[in-house]
Amino acid sequence: EDQVTQSPEALRLQEGESSSLNCSYTVSGLRGLFWYRQDPGKGPEFLFTLYSAGEEKEKERLKATLTKKESFLHITAPKPEDSATYLCAVQCLISGSARQLTFGSGTQLTVLP
């Protein structure tokens, strides 16, 4: 059974204080690992997809990396508007699958001014 564990559950940072969020996964063949941002009462907003170990992607202050067992979302010099819940999800390679996403519980990030 696919499993995704995110840590920490919650993180409070001062503006400009860089940090990393962790996503550990167990999956029977990884098709892709996804990062989403979710604001309160809203649906998840797509950030990145990573497909193979060693891959990295960047968008503004965010950088996502992938190994065979985990992914990191690095946040450089965050701003208060980066406050949100960050969700990690995996998609497995099972033939015939609907390519469903299995999500972690998320990391709630608060960036203080």
Added chain:
Amino acid sequence: DAGVTQSPTHLIKTRGQQVTLRCSPKSGHDTVSWYQQALGQGPQFIFQYYEEEERQRGNFPDRFSGHQFPNYSSELNVNALLLGDSALYLCASSTTEDYGYTFGSGTRLTVV
């Protein structure tokens, strides 16, 4: 270009009642998935519709059913509502060639 549209945005129902939630996928998308997100948790896969048929179902009881129409829009129906069905219901659309999903803003269902 409109993204995924869900209606209604909020809904309050009484235990035992039935509810129907609606979703219009992003333009060009033909596959619709439904997810349930309880407070403080990540979304959980309910089922996926493609070509008007249920392609895969997650670990949800038969009280949860769905439909996809020829224009690719979809409905989620929940019968005999329980208090535990209170959650944010998310619709996500995609194409058969695309690995990623676009999510709507969800329907907040409260069962009292």
